[in-house]
Amino acid sequence: MHKSSRKIVAEVQVHSGLKYPHRLSLYDQPPTEDITIEEFETCAIDRLRVLSEIESCYARNRPFDELKEITHSQSEKHIPLDHNSATTKDRDGQRRKDNTGHFVLRLAFCRSEDLRRRFVKAETTLFRVRYMNTTISERREFHKSGDFDWTLVEVEERKKYASELKLVPDASPEDQYLKVRWTRVPDLVEKRRVLLKDGWAYVPSRELSSIVFQEFQTRLERALAMTAKALPWMDEDTRLEPILANLSQGFIAGVGSEWGANESTGEEIRAEMVDELAHKHFPMCMRNLQENLKRNHKLKHFGRLQYGLFLKALGLSIDEAMVFWRKSFTGYNDDEFNKKYKYNIRHLYGLEGRRANYPAKSCQQILMNDQPGAEDSHGCPYRHFSADNLQTALLSMYSPQGLTEADLPEIMGTVKAEAFHVACTRVFEITHTTQNVAKGDGIGSGETVTHPNQYAAASRALERASGDGDTVMR
Amino acid sequence: MPSAETEPPTPELMLVFYRRLYPFKSIFKWLNHEHTPGRLFTHREIAFTLQNDVYLRYNSFTTADEFKKQTCTLNPTRFEIGPVYTARPRDRKTIRPGAFTPAQRELVFDVDMTDYDSIRTCCSGADICKRCWGFIGAAVRVLDTAVRQQFGYRHLLWVYSGRRGIHLWVSDREAMGLTDDQRRALVDFLTVVQGGKDMNKKVNVRPVVKGQGRAGDLPPSIQQAVDQLADPFGDLILQEQDCFRGEAGWKELLQLIPDSKIVERLEQKWTRSEDRSSYDKWTDLKEEIKALYKTSQARQPMKQAMQDIILQFTYPRLDAEVSKHRNHLLKAPFCVHPKTGRICVPIDPEKIDEFDPDLVPTVGQLLRELDAVASEPSGEEHSDWEKTSLKPYVDMLEKYALGLMSEVRKDRLANDMTW
Ligand SMILES: [Zn+2]
Numbered sequence: 021m022h023k024s025s026r027k028i029v030a031e032v033q034v035h036s037g038l039k040y041p042h043r044l045s046l047y048d049q050p051p052t053e054d055i056t057i058e059e060f061e062t063c064a065i066d067r068l069r070v071l072s073e074i075e076s077c078y079a080r081n082r083p084f085d086e087l088k089e090i091t092h093s094q095s096e097k098h099i100p101l102d103h104n105s106a107t108t109k110d111r112d113g114q115r116r117k118d119n120t121g122h123f124v125l126r127l128a129f130c131r132s133e134d135l136r137r138r139f140v141k142a143e144t145t146l147f148r149v150r151y152m153n154t155t156i157s158e159r160r161e162f163h164k165s166g167d168f169d170w171t172l173v174e175v176e177e178r179k180k181y182a183s184e185l186k187l188v189p190d191a192s193p194e195d196q197y198l199k200v201r202w203t204r205v206p207d208l209v210e211k212r213r214v215l216l217k218d219g220w221a222y223v224p225s226r227e228l229s230s231i232v233f234q235e236f237q238t239r240l241e242r243a244l245a246m247t248a249k250a251l252p253w254m255d256e257d258t259r260l261e262p263i264l265a266n267l268s269q270g271f272i273a274g275v276g277s278e279w280g281a282n283e284s285t286g287e288e289i290r291a292e293m294v295d296e297l298a299h300k301h302f303p304m305c306m307r308n309l310q311e312n313l314k315r316n317h318k319l320k321h322f323g324r325l326q327y328g329l330f331l332k333a334l335g336l337s338i339d340e341a342m343v344f345w346r347k348s349f350t351g352y353n354d355d356e357f358n359k360k361y362k363y364n365i366r367h368l369y370g371l372e373g374r375r376a377n378y379p380a381k382s383c384q385q386i387l388m389n390d391q392p393g394a395e396d397s398h399g400c401p402y403r404h405f406s407a408d409n410l411q412t413a414l415l416s417m418y419s420p421q422g423l424t425e426a427d428l429p430e431i432m433g434t435v436k437a438e439a440f441h442v443a444c445t446r447v448f449e450i451t452h453t454t455q456n457v458a459k460g461d462g463i464g465s466g467e468t469v470t471h472p473n474q475y476a477a478a479s480r481a482l483e484r485a486s487g488d489g490d491t492v493m494r
Numbered sequence: 495m496p497s498a499e500t501e502p503p504t505p506e507l508m509l510v511f512y513r514r515l516y517p518f519k520s521i522f523k524w525l526n527h528e529h530t531p532g533r534l535f536t537h538r539e540i541a542f543t544l545q546n547d548v549y550l551r552y553n554s555f556t557t558a559d560e561f562k563k564q565t566c567t568l569n570p571t572r573f574e575i576g577p578v579y580t581a582r583p584r585d586r587k588t589i590r591p592g593a594f595t596p597a598q599r600e601l602v603f604d605v606d607m608t609d610y611d612s613i614r615t616c617c618s619g620a621d622i623c624k625r626c627w628g629f630i631g632a633a634v635r636v637l638d639t640a641v642r643q644q645f646g647y648r649h650l651l652w653v654y655s656g657r658r659g660i661h662l663w664v665s666d667r668e669a670m671g672l673t674d675d676q677r678r679a680l681v682d683f684l685t686v687v688q689g690g691k692d693m694n695k696k697v698n699v700r701p702v703v704k705g706q707g708r709a710g711d712l713p714p715s716i717q718q719a720v721d722q723l724a725d726p727f728g729d730l731i732l733q734e735q736d737c738f739r740g741e742a743g744w745k746e747l748l749q750l751i752p753d754s755k756i757v758e759r760l761e762q763k764w765t766r767s768e769d770r771s772s773y774d775k776w777t778d779l780k781e782e783i784k785a786l787y788k789t790s791q792a793r794q795p796m797k798q799a800m801q802d803i804i805l806q807f808t809y810p811r812l813d814a815e816v817s818k819h820r821n822h823l824l825k826a827p828f829c830v831h832p833k834t835g836r837i838c839v840p841i842d843p844e845k846i847d848e849f850d851p852d853l854v855p856t857v858g859q860l861l862r863e864l865d866a867v868a869s870e871p872s873g874e875e876h877s878d879w880e881k882t883s884l885k886p887y888v889d890m891l892e893k894y895a896l897g898l899m900s901e902v903r904k905d906r907l908a909n910d911m912t913w
Binding site for chain 1: 592675689693696715716717
């Protein structure tokens with residue numbers, strides 16, 4: 021694809037005996053030789069399988085150890101890369117396939133901001149897992165080749181900041197430090213795992229991999245932006261276009277779908293039904309918002325957003341939503357309400373602003389984005405309540421449906437392990453025992469809660485299956 | 495005459511204000527970093543809020559004069575400043591989608607008194623007084639130090655938000671270019687008070703000591719903040735606000751104490767002597783710690799809890815969303831707050847404690863001052879602000895902008911030399 025890089029590749033070949041001297045790659049050399057359409061497609065599809073698995077790991081909120089395991093086995097299966105010492109294997113062939121697949125997918129995924137972001141995330145994860153599975157000497161060689169531009173902090177400087185370096189988490193007196201601009205290690209800065217001085221991050225050498233991962237990500241982001249600019253020129257090749265379009269579709273379909281209004285059961289919900297539905301079918305985050313709304317007759321912005329979109333996806337029409345919110349905000353006269361909130365509610369329904377059809381927020385979004393401030397009541401109770409308040413709230417909300425004090429230790433244990441969605445799933449199981457839901461069943465075939473609307477939908481489906489809805493309330 | 499009275503401005507007042515007083519030229523220099531209009535100005539989004547609450551986004555201008563002319567024509571109640579885009583915002587419809595994205599933006603922060611409602615005892619909601627301004631003062635000191643010393647930025651402009659908060663605009667070149675990910679990392683680094691209103695302990699920033707499972711020392715940046723906040727905590731929380739005098743207050747305090755024996759003793763003592771001041775109660779706590787043996791296992795957690803309490807009550811509470819995204823819009827300096835009529839004036843962080851929100855000029859007051867100096871026509875309209883109490887504030891922005899411009903010039907020179 022790029023002719024200029026041929027010469028460099030040739031030099032490398034002389035040096036190591038292999039055309040691709042390292043298993044790991046920052047993908048700065050596009051494939052130079054002729055590629056058949058078939059090869060073009062296979063390399064890409066095999067890589068795509070691995071990346072989709074990575075994406076669904078994220079979607080399912082799997083802990084990093086599981087994600088690492090899955091990524092490793094998937095990559096061994098579809099795009100293996102052997103150590104330089106594996107002389108019986110076609111190492112150059114493996115690496116060529118790895119490289120080709122990566123560059124084809126760049127073409128497929130540079131087209132939109134969203135695809136670029138997801139591609140970068142999955143590729144960076146793949147790189148990270150592979151990096152962790154290399155030997156120390158391989159890493160050392162790779163670092164030398166990568167032009168990473170870091171400086172070792174001299175003893176004098178280390179002494180000067182000794183008292184503060186000592187406070188960096190997990191610090192030990194033997195640590196060596198590398199100095200880089202803080203912008204190159206945002207993840208370490210975010211977690212306060214470095215000392216910051218005048219914009220420089222003092223990174224303990226054991227965190228060096230963070231710099232490498234960040235560099236991988238930054239370079240890939242930059243490269244994708246460049247590819248996106250050059251793309252109109254690529255579109256002329258009509259044989260590739262359908263393949264590329266197809267590839268990017270596959271990525272989208274591979275992930276859990278969003279829960280928009282169209283996924284609801286089609287049943288219309290009326291404003292006056294909300295409170296009863298909340299008692300019977302809502303997960304705790306939404307119960308909490310409903311209770312807060314009833315108690316305070318108002319909700320702050322992110323609370324309205326989280327709850328409003330949930331109700332929309334549940335089947336509350338814009339007209340009913342207007343009735344619901346109007347009735348709930350008793351402290352305001354019509355004029356104030358219309359002025360302050362009407363636009364807001366219409367906006368949720370895509371009738372104002374950029375008229376987007378906003379999907380309801382998933383658990384992951386509720387857990388990770390828009391952290392509740394000191395006065396807020398949105399978020400996930402399992403994560404954002406303190407232990408006391410969570411237990412009190414669990415009992416007061418769910419004891420009518422069979423949750424007892426004896427259930428609390430187990431739930432709190434899961435919360436402590438930060439498996440919030442698992443805690444929520446367990447509460448679902450407990451509160452649906454009368455409908456023959458047992459421990460481990462989840463919200464159906466063992467699935468865990470990943471979306472509040474999925475929780476509510478599963479609960480309502482159980483009620484419909486067990487016959488008359490009204491008899492369930494005791 | 496400075497006045498504590500607030501006066502919502504009329505459209506007529508606003509128009510005169512834009513025509514004769516608003517410092518468009520200084521704002522231009524501040525945004526543009528040099529005299530000749532560059533992308534920093536021409537590709538910059540300005541969003542107007544009109545008198546009828548219509549919100550006009552994606553305006554952009556080629557010169558300061560054009561900016562002023564359009565502002566006078568629209569006569570908005572206020573306007574906001576957005577990012578510098580890859581193309582002129584006003585041309586965005588003619589540009590290929592994807593080619594119009596935010597490229598640069600000042601790093602901004604917003605601290606608002608409403609986030610302190612659960613701890614301040616003097617006012618609530620939209621109200622603010624000199625006493626609760628102490629929270630803002632503490633926030634400014636900590637943030638100003640952190641942004642300068644830890645992140646190494648030099649060009650910080652603090653601006654009163656017109657009612658009950660403060661904004662910070664950082665214009666260093668690196669800060670302007672930060673991606674959203676980098677902004678998020680920076681804000682998370684600076685965020686210490688977290689958890690919703692149902693979370694009692696809102697400060698959980700201590701790393702776990704490896705292999706021991708106990709909470710360790712504060713990270714260096716936060717230790718520095720605690721050192722800075724010890725005095726403000728005494729003045730503000732213990733004296734001015736007297737947060738722990740009432741029962742609700744001291745019960746909240748005890749919930750943050752890890753040692754159940756101490757909690758029990760103090761609960762009894764404080765229930766008996768109802769009117770013990772916050773200062774006395776804090777002293778009681780300190781005495782309890784002193785009474786513990788130096789080697790006692792219970793001592794370290796108690797000392798940590800005291801530090802965490804100082805943080806929970808005085809560490810800056812940031813509106814994180816404002817800072818995380820390049821395309822967040824923020825009200826421009828020198829706008830008029832539509833409810834109070836006060837001008838969003840720059841503030842010198844060194845003199846933050848002397849600042850009194852009640853003494854900030856209102857638009858009505860400024861126009862009366864103008865009338866008072868008679869109608870001698872000045873050579874140029876722009877300089878009318880010189881005749882009013884707006885002058886020191888415009889001078890401050892002007893001086894700030896000149897500092898920024900001279901650095902940009904120096905940078906450019908240095909770059910030229912390398913060729
Ligand atoms: Zn006050």
